[in-house]
Amino acid sequence: MTTQRYPRTWRRPPVLIPDPRWRWGFYLAVLIYLLAASSTLDVNWQRAYEGLERGGRFAMGFLQPDFTTRWRDISLGLVESLTMTLTSTIAGVLLAIPVGLGAARNISNGPVYLICRAFVAVSRSLQEVIIAILFVAMVGFGPLAGFLTLTFATIGFMAKLLAEDIEEMDERQAEAIRATGASWLQLIHVGVMPQVMPRLIGLSLYRLDINFRESAVIGIVGAGGIGATLNTAIDRYEYDSAGAVLIIIIVIVMATEYLSGYVRKWVQ
């Protein structure tokens, strides 16, 4: 047997940045950033230490939640939140359908497409809380501001996904229907809806989930719901009531997630 020589060392070729100077430069930059960022934290250890006791009390409140003392507030907030969630999801989905059709490149036309796309982009990049601030300023405190906020956010979310679905759908089916001389509405009804409907229902349920979670947040800026209850409880340092609210939120989110997963499976 001939003894051929083979290399006795092997290094894995670098995955991302082949040039070692750039690679080490990159690592160094990351390190410098992390140090600079951490230095801005400016932790007040004294204050944090004092806060520990309060943290302990909160943990205790979470373990021994008090549902009864503030039950009136909690149930009121809960009903408001659920109301907002359901109405805004339904209104949002219904309004998202025309916007989504308008934002789909293959069935829309120039100006309509641009307007719908712009609406979607704005709605998606603004935090729900920021929108809530504006609506509270316009229509006052209460669940109506929450409803408007969540509807606005739902339109952006649903319209974008809907438009993407329509753009990806099987063009041949729509083509075949167009060839029969069908009107635009008939095209939507026969060519688009059957393909998009199951996904639409699935996404609506997913959005229902998100809207409930968000409804717990926008109350903090005055848009009603269980978030307002939670905010009050924390302001009053009633950690056991706050714990109760949080547990209710977690349980409801778990329930809706389980339920919507079940329904999604059933629909598809």
Next chain:
Amino acid sequence: MMTQPTTALTAWKRNTRRHEWLVWLAWLVTISAFIVTWQIMNQNTLWFFLADAPEQIRDLGGRMFPPSWSYIHYLWGPLWDTLNIATLGTLIGIVIAVPVAFLAARNTTPSRRLVRPLALLVIVASRSINSLIWALLLVAILGPGLLAGVIAIALRSIGFVGKLMYEAIEEIDTAQVEAIEATGASLMQRLDYGIVPQILPTFFGVSVFRWDINIRESTILGLVGAGGIGLQLQAALNTLAWPRVTMIFVVILGTVVVSEWVSSQVRNAIR
């Protein structure tokens, strides 16, 4: 031979009829729930307050424009803080989320009865509670400041990253792990060679995606005192300085657009 298709057809018909019934029932429940909840909301709304809403909107619009452009010089510092809250929070969240994901995944958890439900509970709790609520609690505990914001973002990120990661771990190709196991590899080596390479793309994609979301979320944490540009927003709102509010919105919108672009670029590069 002829009877078989017929029975199949009637069975199919019966099935669709039941299916149709369920669909109608679902619509009925949805619509009546909508009507009931809509009325509840109407009871709680003061409509006379709303009568002048269009006027209010016009009024608000008038006060908000034009934005106070010069105010931007006061916003660079808070913006830097916001960026740091999002980035550090995401990093801490990831560091905690990865082990939690391995404990939660059916095929890597040390115990399905005990550890897995606990890990799943951590993930669900973290996911259910918005970072603003975490921040609210943490400001009450730690006092106002960036640290509360960083931890709030981290706590919220655990659930998101953890969920997507454990699902990715459960979906890996088991043949690759089996092959590594067959060479006599230890547990850690199996993790390193069999599992990690398979989930690495998901890991980076999810992390960058969460960072993008966290930028958006950290812009408002200041509303409850957790630092960043939201503090400025809160101050401007309290003093009704609407042109400043508009300017802050513009900066936030710009930041969000940039971070979204970065995140989509990175995700495309990984693929």
Next chain:
Amino acid sequence: MLRLEQLTKVYKTGDKALTDINLSVEAGQVVGLIGPSGAGKSTLIRCVNRLVEPSAGKIWLGDQELAGLSKSALRRQRRRIGMIFQEYALVERLTVMENVLSGRLGYVPFWRSLTRRYPADDIENAFRFLDRVGLADHADKRADALSGGQRQRVGIARALAQEPDLLLIDEPTASLDPKTSRQIMRLIIELCNERGLPAIINIHDVPLAQAFVNRIIGLNQGRVVFDGAPVDLSDEVLTRIYGEEDWVALRGKPGQENEDVEAPALDAHRLEAAQ
């Protein structure tokens, strides 16, 4: 070299996958394991290195009994058993070299495998095996950039890197086209002959098995129903293994994956002559 005694596997569902398997494989002997789907072929070879835990029985590899070993002792013994898989089972996102070196995982400590700092001897051997299977230039490529046949060659190099005393080979050609299948089978047989390695090959393609291996074991419903030379595979035996079928027609008109049966037969003769 390998001896199975009363090996039995019952799955949790109650399915009896293997019943009282007794067989032994001598050094240098290549055994083809044939049988219908669900006969227990895959379970059998996975029981040998305990990727599937046997329910009862003994597994002797040389002087070592495997069925009763503890986890860590089993890991040390698994190093002696190389395995080659149907869908290659390479770590797709790692380089070819890392895949070959992963055959050394049982020998090196964790930090070495984590930092990819393998001993120089391991690396030299890995390059030698890659050259032997004809992939010397592909060391730095990612495994998912290779074709099916090339991937299976990497899988073979990985098994060789273990310096095994036994090869377990699970449907090595099931995902390959006929020509590549024969090349891979030929390579496996050559390597076994070079190194005096015993091997068990699960294979569903009877003509291919007959062409390459020197002993065939037929499995049906978890029992050995045939054990003998390839030439003894009569129609009657095939019926015992697979059930009723027109074997003459099947042989006369080979299906897609076994067209051109004579060529490998010639190869097998040549191989035997070369021994």
